[in-house]
Amino acid sequence: MTVGAEAGLVETKSADISMAIEELMYSFEAFKDANDQRLKEIERRSVADPITTEKVDRLSNALDEQKRLVDAIALKNARPPMGVDTVASSAFSIERKQAFEAYMRSGDERKLRTFEEKAMSYGTAADGGYLVPDETETEIGRRLALISPIRSISSVRRISSTTLKKPFATTGIGTGWVAETASRTQTTTNTLAELSFPTAELYAMPAATGALLDDSMIDLDAWLASEIETVFAEQEGTAFVSGDGSNKPKGFLAYTTVADASWAWDKVGYIATGAASTLATTDPTDTLIDIVYALKAGYRQNATWVMNRKTQAALRKLKDENGQYIWQPPASAASRAMLMGFPVVESEDMPNIEANKFPIAFGDFKRGYLVVDRAGVRILRDPYSAKPYVLFYTTKRVGGGIQDFEAIKLLKVAAS
Structure with a gap:
């Protein structure tokens, strides 16, 4: 593979990942808008409009699919190309x-x-x-x-x-404080x-x-x-x-x-x-x-x-006391979705x-x-x-x- 071909391959991989991440972020914004509408309907009428609920679920499923696409692209890009000799010299x-x-x-x-x-x-x-x-x-x-x-x-x-x-x-070694010249008791094993x-x-x-x-x-x-x-x-x-x-x-x-x-x-x-x-x-x-x-x-x-993913979809609809969604999509293909500041593994x-x-x-x-x-x-x-x-x-x-x-x-x- 020539240097030019390798550079073109890297650019193509980068473009694929960037596009997938951009679509994921766009879908999450649409999901948040739909879920906010669902929550407002629950506040006003104690129940959400079925059409709104269906829209939220549909967008949530789309988020799952796009997240899997991002993971698949990242995995594919990590693989060596067929026919490339990776054997030790x-x-x-x-x-x-x-x-x-x-x-x-x-x-x-x-x-x-x-x-x-x-x-x-x-x-x-x-x-x-x-x-x-x-x-x-x-x-x-x-x-x-x-x-x-x-x-x-x-x-x-x-x-x-x-x-x-x-x-x-199962038990720690005995320790303690002691003066410089004081006698020491034997520590427990x-x-x-x-x-x-x-x-x-x-x-x-x-x-x-x-x-x-x-x-x-x-x-x-x-x-x-x-x-x-x-x-x-x-x-x-x-x-x-x-x-x-x-x-x-x-x-x-x-x-x-x-x-x-x-x-x-x-x-x-x-x-x-x-x-x-x-x-x-x-x-x-x-x-x-x-x-x-x-x-x-x-x-x-x-x-x-x-x-x-079903549990993740349920948590995706929750907000903290400040009205912020506790689930956040991954910022890049190499990163994970975050929940309350900690990464999520599906x-x-x-x-x-x-x-x-x-x-x-x-x-x-x-x-x-x-x-x-x-x-x-x-x-x-x-x-x-x-x-x-x-x-x-x-x-x-x-x-x-x-x-x-x-x-x-x-x-x-x-x-x-």
């Missing part, structure tokens, strides 16, 4: 990639076996396939971080074993416990045609990453939110929950909405303020809201606003939730099961769970 990496590509295209595994003998870190067919080159694995991980909502805001640890065991202190994060196997099976594999212009690394990124991200997203920990990560909603006033370690604290099946009927923003300040200041500085795996559900999470997920990746993405070529297509059985091992129970708070739809 070392001879070993180039030869390893060539051997892997020969296996992908024709099933020729002789060169891969040679590399296996030279470097035992690479997988064997007996173990279920061959490990993809490091560059491909890195690209898959990068794409997952872009589109997997919880992974994008959590801590990620890469390990070589099947389980990560992490010690933590802190009590340690252990958190365990086992990894489970996540798989996908993209299919390719013979024509695609024969096309030497197709970058198979980029094709593989693009084929599995969405399905891996969807499976991960569900598990990180609500997974039960059985052959999958344990989601932050799967832990024992307790009213925040009674919070204890190994439980997740929640604030109730004050209404049995909805947000608070009067001053609903007060509950959101309560959940913000349920977090300690050290966690609050880096906190993020997590909710699905996760469709979060429940809706219903009785006894937890539709909103708020916290410092970098400190609160840990994603564990076992090194290595494995590929097994299968040209027999779905002729004339070639299947690529792709697996990776992933785990996850809460590592700091103080860092995440929930909103529960309940009277108390």
